[in-house]
Amino acid sequence: MIEFEHVVKRYSGRTVIPDLSLRLEQGRITVVIGASGSGKSTLLKMVNRLEERDGGEIRFQGRDIRSFGVEDLRRRMGYAIQSNGLFPHWTVARNIATVPRLLGWPPERIRARVDELLEMLDLPPAQYRSRHPHQLSGGQQQRVGVARAMAADPEILLMDEPFGALDPVTRASLQHEVRRLHQRLGKTILLITHDIDEALFLADHLILLDQGRILQQGSPQDILSQPASDAVRDFLGRDDLGLRHLALRPVSAVMRPVGDLPPDSVDIADSATLRQALSLLLASRCEWLRVCDAAGQAVGQLHALDVLGLRTDHAA
Numbered sequence: 001m002i003e004f005e006h007v008v009k010r011y012s013g014r015t016v017i018p019d020l021s022l023r024l025e026q027g028r029i030t031v032v033i034g035a036s037g038s039g040k041s042t043l044l045k046m047v048n049r050l051e052e053r054d055g056g057e058i059r060f061q062g063r064d065i066r067s068f069g070v071e072d073l074r075r076r077m078g079y080a081i082q083s084n085g086l087f088p089h090w091t092v093a094r095n096i097a098t099v100p101r102l103l104g105w106p107p108e109r110i111r112a113r114v115d116e117l118l119e120m121l122d123l124p125p126a127q128y129r130s131r132h133p134h135q136l137s138g139g140q141q142q143r144v145g146v147a148r149a150m151a152a153d154p155e156i157l158l159m160d161e162p163f164g165a166l167d168p169v170t171r172a173s174l175q176h177e178v179r180r181l182h183q184r185l186g187k188t189i190l191l192i193t194h195d196i197d198e199a200l201f202l203a204d205h206l207i208l209l210d211q212g213r214i215l216q217q218g219s220p221q222d223i224l225s226q227p228a229s230d231a232v233r234d235f236l237g238r239d240d241l242g243l244r245h246l247a248l249r250p251v252s253a254v255m256r257p258v259g260d261l262p263p264d265s266v267d268i269a270d271s272a273t274l275r276q277a278l279s280l281l282l283a284s285r286c287e288w289l290r291v292c293d294a295a296g297q298a299v300g301q302l303h304a305l306d307v308l309g310l311r312t313d314h315a316a
């Protein structure tokens with residue numbers, strides 16, 4: 001859906017992106033991760049032409065992005081940024097309605113869409129529709145920023161560190177929200193972050209950027225299991241590689257059928273990751289976990305060695 005071919009970008013004669021080629025596939029979450037100054041925001045802004053490239057070509061739906069009117073292009077691409085960019089004197093509803101109003105949607109349709117998005121993002125419309133941004137928490141403001149980016153049902157969502165300014169708990173909850181929305185709506189998303197755990201959690205396709213060049217790209221699993229260089233290993237945090245692997249696998253992938261369990265076993269949700277399972281085992285000092293579904297029904301069980309990928313007969 002978006003292709004970069006030998007793209008070059010310079011600022012005042014200084015090259016920040018020397019030669020970048022990549023593809024963003026339809027319906028996929030592509031995450032670009034890189035250190036500060038590696039060119040992530042520049043890459044993203046070249047997609048909606050907030051920055052113009054100096055060489056190469058960028059295509060959207062097979063056409064050079066310069067062949068679209070800038071306004072048309074931006075309406076087809078939702079844009080959510082770290083500082084959320086909400087207009088302080090406008091209500092939440094008006095902020096979300098920015099693009100639909102520009103597109104001349106009838107008021108009933110706008111109202112229905114605003115309410116639908118507020119519901120989707122866990123902000124009950126009756127309570128939040130008429131508030132102003134300063135009457136919201138940081139996390140709620142970010143949600144409204146995401147709702148606004150999605151309002152006119154864009155073909156692609158561009159997200160520049162959308163949860164950057166949030167505390168870890170709110171950040172984790174919004175990451176889950178984005179995953180859930182993506183599973184439900186199947187939108188193409190390009191998200192930028194410098195947080196490796198966020199990148200591994202959200203990405204279908206991960207691009208590691210360093211000084212405007214791609215160090216490696218692929219699925220999080222592929223990159224973790226086959227880092228292409230020491231630079232990539234450093235990027236992934238050498239000492240935490242194993243734990244990051246565990247964070248990508250759900251307990252349901254390795255659990256055994258329900259059977260007899262010692263009385264001190266502890267419950268874990270079937271949606272939890274092996275990393276969470278390991279943490280729970282360490283904290284509770286038990287050997288066995290009972291895996292339960294959302295209704296609390298046991299659906300399997302897990303021994304500590306299963307979590308570590310070391311299942312033996314001894315633990316059977």
Ligand SMILES: Nc1ncnc2c1ncn2[C@@H]1O[C@H](COP(=O)(O)OP(=O)(O)OP(=O)(O)O)[C@@H](O)[C@H]1O
Binds near residue numbers: 011038043
């Ligand atoms: N408008 C500009 N004028 C001049 N230089 C710029 C401009 N915008 C960015 N740069 C430079 O281009 C390089 C890449 O910047 P960019 O903002 O794309 O990086 P980034 O990876 O998004 O960084 P961060 O994570 O800190 O936001 C940096 O060296 C930056 O100083």
